[in-house]
Amino acid sequence: MLVLGLGILFIGGFSSAFPQPKTYINRIINIEITSFGLLLVMLYYNETLALVTFIAVTVITTFVLVRVIERREAA
Amino acid sequence: MMMLFDMIVYDLSAEYEAALIITLLCIIISFWAVMREREDLHRLILTELVEIMCLVIIALVATDLAEALILPGLVVGIAEFLALSELYIEKEGLRKAPENVLHIEVMDSAPGIIAVIFVIYGIILSGFTGGAVAGLGLLFYFMCRGSSEKREIIETVSGYAWACWVVAFIVFMAVPQYWFFGVIIAGAGIFAKVVAKMSLIGTMNGDGGEGDV
Numbered sequence A: 001m002l003v004l005g006l007g008i009l010f011i012g013g014f015s016s017a018f019p020q021p022k023t024y025i026n027r028i029i030n031i032e033i034t035s036f037g038l039l040l041v042m043l044y045y046n047e048t049l050a051l052v053t054f055i056a057v058t059v060i061t062t063f064v065l066v067r068v069i070e071r072r073e074a075a
Numbered sequence B: 001m002m003m004l005f006d007m008i009v010y011d012l013s014a015e016y017e018a019a020l021i022i023t024l025l026c027i028i029i030s031f032w033a034v035m036r037e038r039e040d041l042h043r044l045i046l047t048e049l050v051e052i053m054c055l056v057i058i059a060l061v062a063t064d065l066a067e068a069l070i071l072p073g074l075v076v077g078i079a080e081f082l083a084l085s086e087l088y089i090e091k092e093g094l095r096k097a098p099e100n101v102l103h104i105e106v107m108d109s110a111p112g113i114i115a116v117i118f119v120i121y122g123i124i125l126s127g128f129t130g131g132a133v134a135g136l137g138l139l140f141y142f143m144c145r146g147s148s149e150k151r152e153i154i155e156t157v158s159g160y161a162w163a164c165w166v167v168a169f170i171v172f173m174a175v176p177q178y179w180f181f182g183v184i185i186a187g188a189g190i191f192a193k194v195v196a197k198m199s200l201i202g203t204m205n206g207d208g209g210e211g212d213v
Helices: A002-017 A024-044 A048-074 B002-036 B040-059 B064-092 B111-125 B127-145 B151-174 B176-203
Strands: none
Touching (some): A048 B064, B002 B040, B111 B176, B127 B176
16 A cells, blocks of 8 residues: 555656646646645545645635636636 | 553553654654745645654543544644645735636535535534544535625624624533533534634635625
8 A cells, every 4th residue: 555655646746747738626636646745645644634734724725726716717 | 461561551651652753853853844935835845744642642642631632733733734735825826816816627516415424424423523524524625616795794704703603612611410402512612613613714815805704
């Protein structure tokens, strides 16, 4: 599971660092992949509390970012 | 027995080293991307990538200490994102709210029930995580219903949470034999605190005119 997590982390990191159609949404979706890698690493090391909190916080972060992007696109 | 112990320790550290190298590689990639990026909003998004990568390094420590370090890291991270996004909106002058805000049928019928479920589940979980879950429910509610007049109540709750915390601290210091009482009060305090903070984010989406948060 650790190997899988690190693999996903690497792939997600690379693809969000250099996304192919370079749009904001595309980059955010790629970052979600990366955060799944982090979740797997946390799962492997039994860090329950950190995992659950990270899920909650990721939702808010995505919400905040999408809100900024929405305004940006509207302007 | 000793040999077995040695073997286990050796395996763990080899695993740790390999994982650390991969993670460092990822960090280098993400910082490189930040360096090459010219647009501000892309940089803001990449900051989140860097944050995730750095959390992995802490998570690899794999002890309670790692968990205790990740939690404040997450909270500071979300606060930083809120502040940076507000700054960005100010700077680019994007004050006016977009006309076509997402509005679907679920947002009219569901908020009440979902908020209640989340809050009850959060109360059962209690503590920081429960606060986050319950706050998420309230966030959803405020986001869909849009309210500005309930802000004073949230501030009041936040103040009571601080008071709870201080009382719990005094209990810990003055009468340590009642530690369980202190833990309960502190848990309730942080629960209310996190709920209040997260529902503030929910009110943020309302009428863009007056300053939000």
